[in-house]
Amino acid sequence: xxxxxxxxxxxxxxxxxxxxCAGPKPADxxxxxxxxxxxxxxxxxxxAHGIFTDRSGKVVRRFTVLMKCxxxxxxxxxxxxxxxxxxxxxRRVWRLKKWPDGRYTGTADDVIGEASxxxxxxxxxxxYTLALPVDGKVYHVQFDDWMYLVDExxxxxxxxxxxxxxxxxxxxxxxxxx
Numbered sequence: 001x002x003x004x005x006x007x008x009x010x011x012x013x014x015x016x017x018x019x020x021c022a023g024p025k026p027a028d029x030x031x032x033x034x035x036x037x038x039x040x041x042x043x044x045x046x047x048a049h050g051i052f053t054d055r056s057g058k059v060v061r062r063f064t065v066l067m068k069c070x071x072x073x074x075x076x077x078x079x080x081x082x083x084x085x086x087x088x089x090x091r092r093v094w095r096l097k098k099w100p101d102g103r104y105t106g107t108a109d110d111v112i113g114e115a116s117x118x119x120x121x122x123x124x125x126x127x128y129t130l131a132l133p134v135d136g137k138v139y140h141v142q143f144d145d146w147m148y149l150v151d152e153x154x155x156x157x158x159x160x161x162x163x164x165x166x167x168x169x170x171x172x173x174x175x176x177x178x
Contacts, residue, residue: 046067158172
């Protein structure tokens with residue numbers, strides 16, 4: 001009998017540990033305000049300042065992003081111009097689609113397949129695979145990207161970059177609507 005009790009307790013502890021490892025879901029933020037509408041926030045000019053940190057937390061790259069954004073109904077374009085601290089520049093053009101249930105899909109030239117996301121309350125979760133050039137090679141890495149609207153002008157963004165389920169680093173951004 002003690003063995004069954006111990007096994008049951010161990011199974012319960014394992015289930016709690018696994019539940020604790022589960023990440024947040026957009027629905028967790030459904031009651032949070034202000035309400036994030038990507039069509040409203042990403043409309044016009046937006047500037048972002050960001051950092052990339054490696055697995056140890058060391059900042060390895062800083063950057064600024066100037067964005068020109070516009071929507072035609074449920075179809076949006078986010079034209080991003082990156083300037084990195086080492087002088088390198090990059091451009092990414094997102095083409096987004098808003099769906100009636102709060103989902104969004106999107107494409108960009110360096111995104112493999114289609115990005116998908118869900119908005120709820122003040123939060124937006126965006127997942128995609130990016131073709132990332134590093135030292136002359138291109139790696140396909142996964143992004144789990146979370147955005148949180150703080151107020152009508154400021155949004156914070158934290159993205160975890162991984163490959164084969166192993167975290168490679170994080171991107172942190174602060175967006176400011178002009």
